[in-house]
Amino acid sequence: MSDDADAGLIDRLVLRDERAFTALVKAYERRIFALVLRMIGNPAEAEDLAQEVFVQVFKAIGSFRRESKLSTWIYRIAINLCKNRSKYLRARHSGDQEPLDAQPERAPTMESRGSYSDIARPDDMASGKQAERIVQQAIGELEPSFRECLILRDVEDLSYEDIGEITGLPEGTVKSRIHRARAQLREIVERALGEKIR
Amino acid sequence: MTDAGDDQLEEDPRERDAMRQLLKRSLAVEALTKESPELVAGVQRRIRQRSRGRFFADGWGTTQSRVSYFLVGLMTLMVAIVAYFALGPWDMR
Numbered sequence: 001m002s003d004d005a006d007a008g009l010i011d012r013l014v015l016r017d018e019r020a021f022t023a024l025v026k027a028y029e030r031r032i033f034a035l036v037l038r039m040i041g042n043p044a045e046a047e048d049l050a051q052e053v054f055v056q057v058f059k060a061i062g063s064f065r066r067e068s069k070l071s072t073w074i075y076r077i078a079i080n081l082c083k084n085r086s087k088y089l090r091a092r093h094s095g096d097q098e099p100l101d102a103q104p105e106r107a108p109t110m111e112s113r114g115s116y117s118d119i120a121r122p123d124d125m126a127s128g129k130q131a132e133r134i135v136q137q138a139i140g141e142l143e144p145s146f147r148e149c150l151i152l153r154d155v156e157d158l159s160y161e162d163i164g165e166i167t168g169l170p171e172g173t174v175k176s177r178i179h180r181a182r183a184q185l186r187e188i189v190e191r192a193l194g195e196k197i198r
Numbered sequence: 199m200t201d202a203g204d205d206q207l208e209e210d211p212r213e214r215d216a217m218r219q220l221l222k223r224s225l226a227v228e229a230l231t232k233e234s235p236e237l238v239a240g241v242q243r244r245i246r247q248r249s250r251g252r253f254f255a256d257g258w259g260t261t262q263s264r265v266s267y268f269l270v271g272l273m274t275l276m277v278a279i280v281a282y283f284a285l286g287p288w289d290m291r
Contacts, residue, residue, distance in 0.1 A: 018254055022238055029237040034227045043231035047240075054241040055248070135224035154218045155225050179209065186217055197216050 006070040013061045025054050028071070032078055038151050039082040040089075041140055049085055053078045068165050075158075076166045079148055086144055131193060138188040146181035153178050 012020035032053050037046035056077050064073055139147060145167075152163045153174075164171045190196055227234055242254040 016253065022242070025238050025241050030227075030234050033234050033237065037227060037230050038225045041230065046231075047235045047237070050235075051237050051240045051244060054237065055244045058241075058245055058253075131220060132224040132229055135220055136230070139221075139225065150221075151225065154221050182209065182214065182217060185221070186213070189217075189220075196213075197220060198213060 007066075010061070010064065010066065010070060013058075014064075021058055024057070028074055029054075031071075032074065035075065035078055035151070035156060036082055038139075038155060039079070039148065040085060041136065045085065045089070049081055050078075053081055056081065069162075072162050072165050075152075075156075075162075076168075079152075079166055082148070083144060131189070134189050134192045135185070138185050138192070141188060142181055142184055146177050146184065149174055149177040150181035150185065154182075 009020055009024060013024060029050065033046060033050040036050045036053065037043060040046050040049060053074065057074055060077070064070070068076075139151075142150065148167060149163060149169075152158045152166060153160070158166070160171045160174050163169075163174045167174065169177070186197060223229065246254040
């Protein structure tokens with residue numbers, strides 16, 4: 001969506017134009033769902049959270065100061081809600097841990113913390129999906145602040161400047177977090193795969 | 199997409215690009231779920247509930263225009279006019 005189109009849309013959104021808001025949701029729903037899904041890893045949670053992002057957009061559009069792009073502002077809301085939901089899910093799952101002797105033997109997964117699915121599926125091991133599943137698990141093991149920078153950069157293809165605006169971090173910090181996230185991810189994946197990624 | 203900043207941090211560009219491709223593939227929406235849901239109806243429902251019906255009040259807000267409001271208003275007016283002439287206190291004598 002161009003800046004001019006955004007400006008017109010924002011004017012209508014501020015006036016609580018329901019048609020404009022519906023157009024906004026339609027324009028951004030796939031991107032926001034994809035971002036939230038990548039951050040959270042669980043489709044049902046992601047759908048719920050993506051809807052909540054747009055509710056927050058509707059509530060807060062009057063406070064949007066137009067200093068950043070509309071998309072950047074929406075991404076910021078999405079990332080903040082993802083952080084809060086991740087914290088909540090971690091707390092909830094740490095509170096209802098099964099006793100160790102009651103747990104079946106399995107690879108540690110993000111599912112046990114509320115997202116991403118178990119990677120240790122024999123059928124997947126035999127297919128080319130193994131590396132993808134390992135990455136999906138590994139991304140869930142990263143520090144959340146590293147994960148968000150890495151996803152925004154390497155998957156969403158955003159600039160460092162945009163990532164800085166979304167996360168509220170200085171550009172240098174964004175770069176170093178991305179660098180460290182890549183290194184951590186590579187280490188986890190290569191250890192699990194038993195080979196280097198080239 | 200590459201950026202000058204990526205190269206300032208002692209990474210092998212080939213390894214970085216390979217990792218990036220694997221990450222993109224692994225986190226593609228299709229790799230994580232079967233389909234992207236449509237969010238519009240759910241978002242409108244939440245706003246309707248939380249605003250106690252002030253926004254997206256009756257489902258018409260989900261339609262593409264406000265013509266429905268106009269038509270219903272016009273029809274109500276016509277019914278009132280017809281009723282007035284049909285039942286009004288006319289002295290026909």
